[in-house]
Amino acid sequence: MTEDATRRAALIAAERQAEALLAAIEEAKLIAAGRDERFIEDAIYALAEKQFNVARHWHKRIVRSGPNSVTIFSDKPPNRTVEADDVVYVDLGPVFEEWEADIGRTYVLGNHPAKRSLVRDLERIFETVQAHFHASPGITGADLYAFAQAEAARSGWIFGGTIAGHIISEFGHTLLPGDKDRNRINPLNVYPMSDLDSLGRVRHWILEIHLLDPSRTFGGFYERLL
Secondary structure: OOHHHHHHHHHHHHHHHHHHHHHHHHHOOOOOOOOEHHHHHHHHHHHHHHHHOOOOEOOOOEEEEHHHHHOOOOOOOOOOEOOOOOEEEEEEOEEEOOEEOOEEEEEEOOOOHHHHHHHHHHHHHHHHHHHHHHOOOOOEHHHHHHHHHHHHHHOOOEEOOOOOEEEEOEOOHHHOOOOHHHHEOOOOOOOEOOOOOOOOOOOEEEEEEEEEOOOOOOEEEEEEEO
16 A cells, blocks of 8 residues: 555444444533533543544634634634534544544534525535545635635625635644645635645645625635545
8 A cells, every 4th residue: 555545444333433423422412502512622622532532623622603603613612501503513632543634524503495505505516625625636625615615606605715715734734844825725725735745744634614604794604625
């Protein structure tokens, strides 16, 4: 097996473990009305350590609900108590052995039709953008970002992210030297995503889809390996 195939297999294995972590979070019913976001974040950390032996997370655990769900990673909204009809998104970055995972999902606690429609569209738009990437050799980060924006608009949503993803690797990819924008799917990355990284290796990507309703009162988030 080549080095690239070995690295990709390890990243896929880490993502599968992250998916198992999400399943455990759902089974434990950690995301529930009446609990505040910080409580849920701490409960996720405890569950990850107890059931999956995860002590490191390459980025902070994020739980955002209601109006906080329109915010992005770098924002610092006030801690909020989840309400009965809320949309809630979870963004996790656990490290399994030396391999990073990055996974995000959105949940609707009630039966609000627009919120349920948003959750359905998150995965569908992800798959559309993913298919476009694989059908477009040499596509730049800027072009894929623009495509994601357009797909969101075609479905009646606003694309809420300032980026649409980033590279993922052995812990920690954020320390790799070089232009950081070349490692992100954003309007400033005018280089082919197929370019090698600063160490001469194939880059593996996470795709992020963050959708907002037209009134920007709620949003949803979905991410996994591109």
